[in-house]
Amino acid sequence: MKYIDEYRSPDLVRGLLDAVxxxxxxxxxxxxxxxxxxxxxxxxxxxxxxxxxxxTLRLVSGPGCPVCVTSIGDVDRALHLAGLPGVTFAxxxxxxxxxxxxxxxxxxxxxxxxxVRVIASPADAVRFAEENPARQVVLLGIGFETTAPTxxxxxxxxxxxGVGNLSVFxxxxxxxxxxxxxxxxxxxxxxxxxxxxxxxxxTGVEAYRMIPQAGRAAAITGFEPAxxxxxxxxxxxxxxxxxxxxxxxxxxxxKAQGNARAREVMAEVFEPGDAEWRGLGVIPGSGxxxxxxxxxxxxxxxxxxxEIRSAEFRGCRCGDVLRGVMxxxxxxxxxxxxxxxxxxxxxxxxxxGTCAAYYKYERGL
Amino acid sequence: xxxxxxGKILSxxxxxxxxxEISGTxxxxxLDIVDEPVTVGDYVICHAGYAIQRxxxxxxxxxxxxxxxxxxxxxx
Ligand code: SF4
Numbered sequence: 001m002k003y004i005d006e007y008r009s010p011d012l013v014r015g016l017l018d019a020v021x022x023x024x025x026x027x028x029x030x031x032x033x034x035x036x037x038x039x040x041x042x043x044x045x046x047x048x049x050x051x052x053x054x055x056t057l058r059l060v061s062g063p064g065c066p067v068c069v070t071s072i073g074d075v076d077r078a079l080h081l082a083g084l085p086g087v088t089f090a091x092x093x094x095x096x097x098x099x100x101x102x103x104x105x106x107x108x109x110x111x112x113x114x115x116v117r118v119i120a121s122p123a124d125a126v127r128f129a130e131e132n133p134a135r136q137v138v139l140l141g142i143g144f145e146t147t148a149p150t151x152x153x154x155x156x157x158x159x160x161x162g163v164g165n166l167s168v169f170x171x172x173x174x175x176x177x178x179x180x181x182x183x184x185x186x187x188x189x190x191x192x193x194x195x196x197x198x199x200x201x202x203t204g205v206e207a208y209r210m211i212p213q214a215g216r217a218a219a220i221t222g223f224e225p226a227x228x229x230x231x232x233x234x235x236x237x238x239x240x241x242x243x244x245x246x247x248x249x250x251x252x253x254x255k256a257q258g259n260a261r262a263r264e265v266m267a268e269v270f271e272p273g274d275a276e277w278r279g280l281g282v283i284p285g286s287g288x289x290x291x292x293x294x295x296x297x298x299x300x301x302x303x304x305x306x307e308i309r310s311a312e313f314r315g316c317r318c319g320d321v322l323r324g325v326m327x328x329x330x331x332x333x334x335x336x337x338x339x340x341x342x343x344x345x346x347x348x349x350x351x352x353g354t355c356a357a358y359y360k361y362e363r364g365l
Numbered sequence: 366x367x368x369x370x371x372g373k374i375l376s377x378x379x380x381x382x383x384x385x386e387i388s389g390t391x392x393x394x395x396l397d398i399v400d401e402p403v404t405v406g407d408y409v410i411c412h413a414g415y416a417i418q419r420x421x422x423x424x425x426x427x428x429x430x431x432x433x434x435x436x437x438x439x440x441x
Binding site for chain 2: 004006007012015016039092119120121122123124143146147149150153156157197198201202226230251252253254255259260261262265
């Protein structure tokens with residue numbers, strides 16, 4: 001495929017990794033880098049990059065999977081909404097098996113006859129709503145700055161077409177506030193961040209300004225092996241020089257100013273609100289709630305939700321995995337009680353989850 | 366759900382949806398949030414059924430040759 005094969009060239013990757021090794025040796029101390037995107041975590045696993053990096057370089061997986069960071073409370077609320085009579089619940093497929101407090105999940109609700117539909121695009125939910133005017137279509141909005149504009153665009157389209165039976169349960173999260181929390185976490189001590197390529201398509205470099213300001217390195221990085229190797233290299237060079245910035249490795253996709261149109265669409269429909277992240281707790285201003293002007297499209301205003309007592313599954317360490325303080329194989333359930341075939345926590349349920357990535361690619365290394 | 370793909374635009378309809386070929390399969394994606402004009406034949410990055418960015422061919426090729434050059438000259 002275009003610009004994928006080329007960035008997988010073994011020669012290119014090897015050359016870059018040699019340079020990484022030389023630079024890392026020159027720094028002369030251990031360095032911790034974090035990838036904050038589930039797709040990075042998977043690419044790192046798939047190409048065995050963790051093994052190819054020098055021993056002084058630790059690559060930590062951060063909270064980059066949107067399904068995994070969705071709090072158990074939001075999962076429970078989604079399950080409640082999906083169970084309401086007359087509701088068609090539209091969700092991306094990877095939320096289907098994420099368990100709520102009682103072990104229930106969307107797939108089981110669907111098996112029990114509830115109308116739960118897997119969509120590939122928020123635009124599909126608008127279509128369902130138009131085709132089924134007698135039903136209330138509730139779209140589950142999860143994801144970061146990449147997904148939120150698509151959901152916002154769907155809301156704008158619904159309004160334009162006079163669709164009155166669509167609403168959104170917005171559990172979106174924004175990345176910069178989470179990075180700020182990670183920088184502040186003293187147990188982590190991250191020297192540099194591989195910033196997510198596709199979130200950055202929307203946000204541009206601005207979202208990451210606080211990283212160099214905090215004396216840490218940042219590189220917006222793509223997803224092919226050569227991208228990641230070069231991203232690591234750009235981080236090491238900043239650390240070696242002690243001069244920090246937000247480098248753009250993924251220049252074929254990301255412009256410094258990001259995608260202003262997508263940000264406008266997002267800001268028209270959503271405003272910042274507090275959000276609870278699995279593992280990180282409540283991070284002020286890190287969520288996106290629907291603005292008053294669009295309250296007709298807000299599932300939390302359209303339906304009255306009861307108080308739900310939510311509790312994490314005991315023994316699952318997703319919270320620590322998501323904060324980067326623990327790697328999945330340190331969880332006692334990893335690979336034994338918890339596997340992709342019978343997952344216990346969201347980090348194993350989601351295809352983009354860190355536990356799933358480690359199970360698939362990095363077991364027994 | 367966060368995985369985004371580069372694909373080639375095959376056609377665009379009046380509703381601002383495009384048919385895109387992504388590694389051999391065709392998908393319909395909305396062009397509502399791309400911020401620059403795109404036409405048939407362009408490559409775009411698609412996420413959750415929406416094109417979010419035109420891929421910059423020049424940047425892609427330039428980077429490849431630049432990296433190769435650095436490696437060949439043992440600068441990297
Ligand atoms: S291995 Fe399973 S139980 Fe352990 S942290 Fe990961 S998802 Fe949770």
